[in-house]
Amino acid sequence: MERYEEIPHTADLAARIFGKNTPELFENAAFAMFDMMANIKDKASSVKRQAPSGKRQMVNVKAADTEGLLIAWLNELLYLSYEKKVFFRDFKIISLKDNELTGEASTLAFPEREERKAEIKAATYHDVRIEKRGGGYEVTVVFDV
């Protein structure tokens, strides 16, 4: 199953994300966001080849509902990325229940300028709806650039 596909958006970036279950959906959403910023799936990319440094980054967020948790998870990762000037990969949801999420990711050095594709500034709430589709789950997220 593909993790995500980029879909046309007039002003910003949008991705339709897929997952077998909700935790995988969340992991793939984070993957999509960082892949759209700098190639993390391409074998040739420095981000793919880089060995993670130090400890895994832990993330803990709360929100009013599951969609809110998804956006909070993505925006927390974005904030940490900008604040610590690092990049993330290998996302794992450790727990997702009662409107609280704990997850983690590998930390990498910020990609070189040539590797960077877009500066995502926020994951937005626009039309966010997690839906069951074809034996799994699907959600579309619009990112502000």
Add this chain to the structure above:
Amino acid sequence: MTTAFTGKLEKIDDYRWRIPKSYMPGMRVDGIIYSDEKMLRDIVKDNAPQQIANAAHLPGIVKASMAMPDIHWGYGLPIGGVVATDIEAGGVITPGGVGYDINCGVRLIRTDLSESDVKPRLKDLVDTMFRTVPCGVGSTGDVKLNAAEGKRILTGGARWAVEKGFGWPEDVEHCEERGAMEGADPSKVSSRAHERGSDQSGTLGSGNHFLEVQVVDEIYREDIANILGIRKGQITVMVHTGSRGLGHQVCSDYAEKMIKFLAKFNIKIPDKQLACVPVKSEEGRDYLGAMRAAANFAWANRQRITHLTRKAFEKVFARDARSLGMFLVYDVAHNIAKIEKYDVGGRQKLLCVHRKGATRAFPPGHAELPAAYRGIGQPVIIPGDMGRCSYLLVGTEKAEETFYSTCHGAGRLLSRSAAINLTRGRSIAKELEAKGIIVMWEGRETLQEEVPEAYKNVTEVVDIVQGAGISEKVARMRPMGVVKG
């Protein structure tokens, strides 16, 4: 997302179209789109009119949910959206009506130089500007602000920058809000937002932000142009940028909070990104305080970039910027919410006017204008896309129907990925050079994403607002050199 709008659009006249409030249950007012028939065909393609209809649900909304001709799909309100709410009647404020890039805006600087002065040194000038003004993805400034200074920027805005030596006292007189909104509250800006802004002051950023050297190639109202210090053949500089990561974080923070408050105020809206609170609530005051702080950060940013640009010109022309006549014509915000007084049904009311991808356009005689401009109306600066012209307009009395609001720019037509696909194999830099435009940029795909075909034709947008009578063309500028992030 790319579904076309299939709802009803009623023609009011050649430049105004109505979405009747009967279109969707919950609409409190009609929607009105300022457009001509030709542009309307593009407007319906990305379903932005649905967002106008959604915005018509906002509690306390007055008159209509409006959109300018550069309308395209955004978050909550579409880009080009104008919505005013009656504060005393429980009217709301929504971060989705301001946008992520709070006080994204544009300023126009004039010079005493002519095209013949600049052309032989254009490459050197653009190169010097590119090296002097930080731009591009994640661009950082030369100074990391400590906490105390960071707070002073958020209350002082452009005035802070001038006090620090990044400009001239007369700059703030020719700036919307005189370069800083009263009522900014840095304590309502999260520490995250402070951190994101701390090393980004004085930077251009990326996306559609730019710094452009232009030549005035057409004058439509010579009497007004004279008062603004604008003449044909003159070199001008345009700066387009906003509040960088700080503004985006403020919007993210409050968009999330407001979703939680919807139940508290018993507000139902069709799109989470329109989450809102009454202006007259603690939560509303908090967002206003934070939004004003972020707006001031953007004004400080544009002021610092003005200073850096003057330095670049001084270096290339070996004369100081004052003797080069590099005075600020005006600076406008196009993502902001303001508290303004209007006559509604015969009574003076305080309204919360959201302008998202829309520019304020005060008429002649308005008390908030600098004395020198009171006779002509507020200058409105409309940046075109990269490679096509920009415009200088003034506000009109007729614009009262839009709460003195007008368009902000060209508005995108194509998604970034569509623009990249369309331009595969093309050297955009060479195409621009063939037109005599030198461009320097950061970012692998910046030029392809920002190619002119990705945008509406700004001339058509401006002709529509002129046709509708809500602004008047004064001058047109064409680009000579562009610095892009």
